[in-house]
Structures are given as C-alpha cells and as structure tokens.
Amino acid sequence: MITRIAIPSACLAFTGCASIVNDSTHPMKVETKTEAGQVVAGAECKLTNDYGSVSLKSGDTAQVHRSSKDMDILCKHPENPDATARAISRANAGMFGNIILGGGIGAIIDHNKGTAYTYPTWVQLVYGKTLVFDRSAEKEGQPTLGAEPVAAK
Numbered sequence: 001m002i003t004r005i006a007i008p009s010a011c012l013a014f015t016g017c018a019s020i021v022n023d024s025t026h027p028m029k030v031e032t033k034t035e036a037g038q039v040v041a042g043a044e045c046k047l048t049n050d051y052g053s054v055s056l057k058s059g060d061t062a063q064v065h066r067s068s069k070d071m072d073i074l075c076k077h078p079e080n081p082d083a084t085a086r087a088i089s090r091a092n093a094g095m096f097g098n099i100i101l102g103g104g105i106g107a108i109i110d111h112n113k114g115t116a117y118t119y120p121t122w123v124q125l126v127y128g129k130t131l132v133f134d135r136s137a138e139k140e141g142q143p144t145l146g147a148e149p150v151a152a153k
Contacts, residue, residue, distance in 0.1 A: 025063040029122040031143065032058040032075050032083050040127070043077035047087075058125070068117050075125050083125035085146060088134040089117045120144035 032043045041059035048054075049072070051065035058075055071087040122143045123133045131146030138144045 023066075025065050026118055027061050027121060028064045028087070028119055029061040029143075030056060030058055030073065030075070031122075031124045032077065032080075032127060033124055034080065034127055035129070039124075040077060040080065043075040043080070043083070045073060045075040045125075048072045048074075049089075064119060066117050066119075071119055073123070073125060075127075077127065080127035083127045084130045085123060085125050086130075086132050086149070087119040087123060088132065088136075089119055090135040091117055 028047065030045050030047070031039055031041070032045070033039045039059075041057065043058040044055070045058050046053050046055050047062065047064055049065065049067045050069045051067055054062045054064055056062040058077075064071065066089075068089055070089050073083075073085040073087060075083040077083075118135055120133045120135045120138050122138075123146065124143045125131060126146070129146075130149060132149050133144045133146050135144065
C-alpha cells in the first residue's frame with residue numbers, strides 16, 4: 001500500500017526538474033569578426049526564436065529565452081556585409097533528469113516551456129558568411145565553432 005502512494009508521489013515531486021533548476025533565459029555572447037579574423041565590435045545584432053527577439057551590440061552578452069527551436073542571428077555593421085547565423089538548441093541535463101527521475105510529465109512541461117534546452121553561450125559570426133553554431137561543439141571558456149551550413153541534397 002505504501003509503495004502505491006510513495007512512487008506516484010515521488011514522480012510528481014520530481015516533475016518539471018529543468019523548470020526548477022534552469023531559468024527561462026540564459027546568457028549568450030555574440031561577437032563579430034572579419035574573414036581575416038579581426039574582431040569588430042559594435043554591430044547591431046538581432047537574435048530571434050519562437051519567443052521573440054533580443055537586440056544587442058556585437059561584443060555584448062544578452063539574456064536569451066530558452067526554446068526547443070533554433071535561434072536566428074543577424075548582425076549588421078555599416079562597413080561590413082551582414083553576418084548571419086543559426087544557433088542550434090540542444091536538450092540540457094535538466095531534460096535527462098526529468099526522464100530518469102520524473103518521467104514523461106516533467107519532460108513535457110520543460111519541453112513546452114523551453115527550460116530543458118540551451119543555445120551556445122558564445123558565438124563569433126563572420127561578416128559576409130552564414131554559419132551554424134551547435135551547442136554540442138561548445139568548449140567551456142571558448143567561442144563555439146561555427147560551421148557553414150550543409151546544402152540539402
């Protein structure tokens with residue numbers, strides 16, 4: 001009898017784990033550089049996902065809303081061609097904690113709120129290029145390496 005009550009109670013207690021552990025936003029630093037690798041600060045950048053847009057100047061860090069959807073980034077500078085990018089959203093440890101400890105309910109809640117996902121925390125866009133930044137390639141204390149998008153066949 002006790003296990004019939006204890007197990008469902010424990011599952012309910014652990015649901016929404018990422019919502020409790022993670023904020024709905026996280027920091028993202030955006031830098032811009034030339035093809036030669038020279039960092040150029042001060043570009044007007046707009047970061048957009050399904051929750052809306054955030055504007056910042058390149059070289060700064062902004063709080064971006066977590067989402068399961070990828071983020072588009074556009075940076076404009078009067079002396080350089082536009083720099084564009086896509087930041088890939090990846091599930092974070094909170095999602096896996098939900099699955100292991102809380103089961104499906106918590107995973108669904110955190111997926112819908114976006115709190116179970118994270119973007120790369122530091123990206124460097126290149127003027128005149130379109131790059132893709134995948135959080136799975138992130139190394140702590142370094143900018144995430146951008147890759148040219150692979151053309152669909």
